[in-house]
Amino acid sequence: MPELPDVAAFRDVLATCAGRRRIRSVEVLDAGVLHGVSAEGLRSALEGHAFATPRRHGKWLLAPLQGDAPILLLHFGMTGELVCCNPADTPTPHDRVTFTVGHDRQVRYRDQRKLQGIWLTDDADNALAGQGPDALEISRTAFDAALADRRGSIKSALLNQAVLAGLGNLLADEILWRAHLHPARKASSLTSTERDRLYRRMGSTLRSAVRSGRVPPRTSWLTGHRDTDAARCPRCGTRLHLTRVAGRGTAWCPRCQPP
DNA sequence: GCATATGTTATGAA
DNA sequence: TTTCATAACATATG
Numbered sequence: 001m002p003e004l005p006d007v008a009a010f011r012d013v014l015a016t017c018a019g020r021r022r023i024r025s026v027e028v029l030d031a032g033v034l035h036g037v038s039a040e041g042l043r044s045a046l047e048g049h050a051f052a053t054p055r056r057h058g059k060w061l062l063a064p065l066q067g068d069a070p071i072l073l074l075h076f077g078m079t080g081e082l083v084c085c086n087p088a089d090t091p092t093p094h095d096r097v098t099f100t101v102g103h104d105r106q107v108r109y110r111d112q113r114k115l116q117g118i119w120l121t122d123d124a125d126n127a128l129a130g131q132g133p134d135a136l137e138i139s140r141t142a143f144d145a146a147l148a149d150r151r152g153s154i155k156s157a158l159l160n161q162a163v164l165a166g167l168g169n170l171l172a173d174e175i176l177w178r179a180h181l182h183p184a185r186k187a188s189s190l191t192s193t194e195r196d197r198l199y200r201r202m203g204s205t206l207r208s209a210v211r212s213g214r215v216p217p218r219t220s221w222l223t224g225h226r227d228t229d230a231a232r233c234p235r236c237g238t239r240l241h242l243t244r245v246a247g248r249g250t251a252w253c254p255r256c257q258p259p
Numbered sequence: 260g261c262a263t264a265t266g267t268t269a270t271g272a273a
Numbered sequence: 274t275t276t277c278a279t280a281a282c283a284t285a286t287g
Contacts, residue, residue, distance in 0.1 A: 003265060032283090059266075078266050079284080094284095113283050115266060152276055161267080168265050215265075223265095247278060249263080 002076035004135055004166030005209035007056050010074075010082040012213075014054045014063060014107060017084035021101035022050045023065075030096040033109065033117035045070055045120055046099070058131050058165025062124050071124045077115030083108050135166035136206050143199045150187035154198075156246035157187040166206075169248045170215045170223050175202045177222040177233075182257045183245045226251035 002010070026046050028039035037045070049065040056062070061082070063072040074082070079094075087106040091098075097109040097118060109118060121127045133142055146164055150157040157163050158172040167175070176183050178201040181194060190198070209215045217224045222240075225231040231240040233253035240251050 006265080075266080077282095078264070080266095112285070113264095113266095115282060115284095150276095156276080159266095170265050227264095244278095248265095 002059060002078070002080055003168035003171050003209075003215060004056075004059060004206060005171075005212065006081075006214050007059050007061055007076065007166075008210045009213035010061055010076065011054045011056045013082045013084050014051065014061070017105050018051045018099060018101040018107045019053070020050050020066070021105065023047055023099055023101055024103075025100045027098045027100070028096070029091070029098065030114070032114050033096040033111060035117050035119045037118075037120045042097075042118070042120060046072070051101070057128055057134050058161055059168070060128060060131070060165075062128075064124075070120045070122050071127075073119040073121055073124070073127055074109065075116035075119075077111060077113060077117075079113045080109065080111035080116060083110055130162055131165040132161060132163045133165065135164050135202060136210070138164065140196070140199050143202075144192075144195055147187050147190065147195065152187065153184045153246055154181060154187045154190065155183035155248075155250065158202075159246055159248070167202075169250075170226075171205065171209070173226065173251050174215065174222050175205050177251075177253060177257060178205060180256050182259045183250050183252055184259065222251060222253075 023046050026043045028042060031039050034042060049069050052064045052066045054061060054063045059075060061074040085106045085108055086104055087100050092110060094110050094112045095108045096111055099107045132146060147157055155172050155176060158167050179198040181198060215223050220234055225234055225240065232238065233240055233256060236255050238253055238255040241254050243250050
């Protein structure tokens with residue numbers, strides 16, 4: 001599930017559910033999601049503190065605490081999510097860590113596959129040093145610079161978090177489809193006009209998806225068709241092609257996105 | 260059993 | 274040096 005819009009929604013979950021409330025208890029149900037910190041280490045670092053305003057960079061959620069305390073870093077891999085519960089709600093099999101705040105709220109880190117997880121750091125800047133500019137924040141100039149020296153496909157550049165942070169497989173296909181660009185085009189082959197179109201489509205697609213809290217599976221979006229049988233382009237009705245680009249399943253319209 | 264899945268990363272090859 | 278495909282991670286589904 002989680003790409004930039006999903007993580008933006010998780011940030012809102014954390015801010016709304018736990019914002020500025022004291023953390024009464026931290027329960028680690030599965031230490032397999034913890035990285036570089038033990039269950040006891042996480043508990044002692046967080047309990048008694050209150051969450052400050054959370055923020056997002058790319059697919060990372062940064063959850064600082066009020067006062068002089070470490071910062072919680074969360075990544076959701078392919079199946080993670082953050083949900084706001086009542087402490088009395090029945091746990092699901094994939095609840096991995098719970099943060100009980102106040103007396104009636106509990107934020108749960110839930111994740112089926114445990115591909116990523118939770119970190120604790122004193123230096124968020126350093127922890128995210130390998131990340132490129134956020135896809136929602138990047139300027140047109142910086143976007144050009146990020147793509148300028150890429151020798152691979154445009155899709156692999158968009159997916160590379162060191163180049164641009166926040167896009168995943170669904171968003172990359174959606175944006176390329178809207179920009180009328182074939183995913184296997186060399187990034188360096190794009191004209192200035194094409195880069196401009198791509199930048200604008202990326203912005204509008206992301207803003208729309210953030211409003212929806214996810215990449216919406218609407219029928220007017222490519223994403224709403226890619227997993228259906230005999231998928232057709234929602235714009236022109238041509239049968240979509242499903243191939244492999246940059247190692248990922250890729251949906252594209254041969255008529256709207258010629259090579 | 261096989262292939263697929265919205266993510267990241269180490270590895271060896273090109 | 275860069276980039277690619279691949280496998281690995283852990284789990285579910287078709």
